[in-house]
Amino acid sequence: MTKEEIKRDFLAYVDDDSDVLFESNGDVMYFKNGTEHICRITTNTDGNTIVEFQEEKFPYRTFISKHLANLDLFxxxxxxxxxxxxxxxxxxxxxxxxxxxxxxxxxxxxxxxxxxxxxxxxxxxxxxxxxxxxxxxxxxxxxxxxxxxxxxxxxxxxxxxxxxxxxxxxxxxxxxxxxxxxxxxxxxxxxxxxxxxxxxxxxxxxxxxxxxxxxxxxxxxxxxxxxxxxxxxxxxxxxxxxxxxxxxxxxxxxxxxxxxxxxxxxxxxxxxxxQNWTKKEVIAYFTNLAFDNPEQIYDAILSEVHDENHPVLTRPFLLAKLATAIDGDVKQVAEFFSCKCNENESVSYIVESFTKREVEKWKGVDNKTGEPYLSFEQHIQLLSTIAKEMWDAKKDSITIEEIEIYTVLLFDEWNIEDELRKIIIRIVGSHAFLPPVNDTKMDARKFEHEEFKHYFLARALADLFNNSVRTDNYTELKRFLYIEQLPDSVAMYCFNYVDDLNDNIQKILGYFKAMLDAEWKPTYLQLNIGTLLPFMIDKIDFKSPICFDSRVNYSSLIFENKKLSNITFENGTFINISLRDTILDNVQFKNCDFNEIRIETASRVVFRNVSIVDSNVSSIVLLKDGEVVEVAYSPTRITALLTANNIKLEESNEIIEPTEVLTEQSEFKKALTKFILKFNKMTIQYEKNILNEKYLGSNTDLIISEIVPMCIEYKVIEVIETKQSRQMATTAWRLSVDMEELFKYDGIDEKHPLTKFWRSVNER
Missing domain, CATH: 3.40.50.300 (P-loop containing nucleotide triphosphate hydrolases)
Structure with a gap:
């Protein structure tokens, strides 16, 4: 090891950059945790670096881990x-x-x-x-x-x-x-x-x-x-x-x-x-909890949810909360599922069941009345208020004192008797949904899981929608949507609790439009309304087509698992939109901008009378079971892929017909695409790894003998030297052009080196 390498190591651990001195004989003086230390660094006859410290000798790496870093104590x-x-x-x-x-x-x-x-x-x-x-x-x-x-x-x-x-x-x-x-x-x-x-x-x-x-x-x-x-x-x-x-x-x-x-x-x-848990993991979990009849409990749950792939059985956190609720008693399973919530929103099962348990538990604190201190609805309102206050303050925790204050503010609205108020204040800080943040912050509380917080935040947001419709004033709703980026799950839960959504949809869309039209700069408002809109539309059935033409950002997974019909999205910006288990029926996108449309071909995707009009689509990504199988950036290829998936492209009232026939790609092009896309997983590829691992399939020889030389000739990849290539005596390649830039020229007739590259590829 060189002096500079050793110095760099010591400087990472000492108290200050100036607290390390090197002598020519190998002595090193340094300060750590305020104490001066001296060690001597030597090289033995085998060429290994040795450190003499406190009358002991250590290999250099051992000295770093055991003394400078003190990893045993860690x-x-x-x-x-x-x-x-x-x-x-x-x-x-x-x-x-x-x-x-x-x-x-x-x-x-x-x-x-x-x-x-x-x-x-x-x-x-x-x-x-x-x-x-x-x-x-x-x-x-x-x-x-x-x-x-x-x-x-x-x-x-x-x-x-x-x-x-x-x-x-x-x-x-x-x-x-x-x-x-x-x-x-x-x-x-x-x-x-x-x-x-x-x-x-x-x-x-x-x-x-x-x-x-x-x-x-x-x-x-x-x-x-x-x-x-x-x-x-x-x-x-x-x-x-x-x-x-x-x-x-x-x-x-x-x-x-x-x-x-x-x-x-x-x-x-x-x-x-x-991956999702299966019956095997569920039974093992119940066994670890020492439940007497794990299989019987599993069967009882399955008889309630009617699907072994139900989230309550496949998501460990939800199952853990269910296990806490039933405590090994198979008779409690039916009671737990008395709240009939949408199976895709199984957090609601957990929340509403545990809330009912809290109602009963609080009743037992004082037996004078025999009635619950707070009703089910009051528990929901209290926790929704707390979630909203945390949202407003941009915090994930809240003090017990603050919880007590918000409870007191609700007492008058609830008409709680004075005698009961003291009892409720005494126990509200120990609510089942609000455990301590950690052992060092026992005076602060947080929701046990982010999904619980999202559920109660959704209830608070639903109340804001209901109040806006009732008073015809959306000021508070707008303020809420300004604060932060809204989680998708909040939008998913919210519209289950908005009153008369079918009757009030036009009024809510009008509020959205008015909010956005008053904006003159980008805020969270555009993104949050873009998140809410697909979930809201998914909940209703339009009898006549509607149009939403405000400038909104739609992103990521919000169109997955949706059935949308009879709507026109206009002036929208779509960011990395994923279409997985998506049904679009009589849907039009007009004057929109798509940076990427991702279509999961192995899922149930149905497009009927879907068109993209006077819009820009920068790229298409086709996936199969989560793996990218094709990426298209060139307009001709994008048009061909969209048309093949029953999505029409229109411009100036004319349908854009694909100029290339979408045929099965040649084995040469498939292999080349697979080779190029591997650079999404590794910055450098090695010839020996490709030959030995066979991770590029049966066309390995084709890639090595023909595809790699072509890519080098057109300067798509370049040969580089690394430690590994020297050690393995093999060739290493790195992508020398931006991947998006590369695929953009597939099918474009221009005088560009990458156009020539793709022409050569497509001729194979």
């Missing part, structure tokens, strides 16, 4: 403060890397992903699933297991779970330092964590990346993660967990500038997708 802090769950059940999962998809269990695949470091590169793994599928529990469990393995000498690295959910933080570095403070662990700094990751002593798991995005904006959040990846300098592994509603791996690659520049680092982007 591991014990994790074991002490962040224990795993005894009732943990491993979920089914799919690991997708650049080479293949692997089916297995989440914990096993996560350990595999973490244990297998890249020798000459870095690895970023996204853990994706919808809310309630157990991402956080998985990361916490593996953190605890890995700390135990480290202490026992069974592993050389620690897994550190940093939870961003519910924190008022605006930078990733702040979150890391805040978490170190919570662990009460001194002597590590942000540069220390980067150094530990690079040396493979630590894997950082960022949980709630979508929370960071909501706090500081999606682009900035992606930039923050991208900066962290750059600081890793092509070394180590990073885990980032997020709901699918925020992004998937493909979206991340497109958003970040990481691949748009010729980065010198070899980076692989993998994805661990958590």
């Amino acid at each position: 591991a014990r802090k994790i074991i002490e403060k962040r224990k795993g769950l005894e009732e943990f059940v491993d979920s089914p999962a799919i690991l997708q890397n650049g080479h293949k998809s692997i089916n297995g269990t989440a914990l096993t695949l996560l350990q595999k992903e973490c244990d297998e470091f890249l020798e000459f590169g870095s690895k970023i793994n996204f853990i994706t699933a919808d809310a309630g599928h157990g991402k956080s529990v998985l990361l916490k469990q593996f953190q605890a297991i890995q700390a135990e393995r480290y202490i026992k000498g069974e592993s050389k690295y620690l897994f550190w779970h940093v939870d961003l959910q519910g924190r008022d933080l605006v930078r990733l570095g702040e979150a890391i330092m805040f978490d170190l403070g919570e662990l009460r662990f001194p002597g590590l700094y942000y540069p220390s964590i980067i150094n530990l990751i690079q040396k493979r002593f630590m894997i950082l798991a960022i949980d709630g990346f979508d929370e960071l995005a909501a706090e500081i904006g999606g682009t900035k959040a992606v930039s923050s993660l991208s900066n962290f990846v750059n600081e890793m300098a092509g070394q180590g592994t990073l885990i980032a967990a997020s709901r699918r509603t925020f992004f998937d791996t493909h979206d991340y690659i497109k958003r970040t500038s990481l691949l748009k520049n010729k980065v010198p680092y070899d980076i692989n982007f993998n994805e661990l997708k958590l």
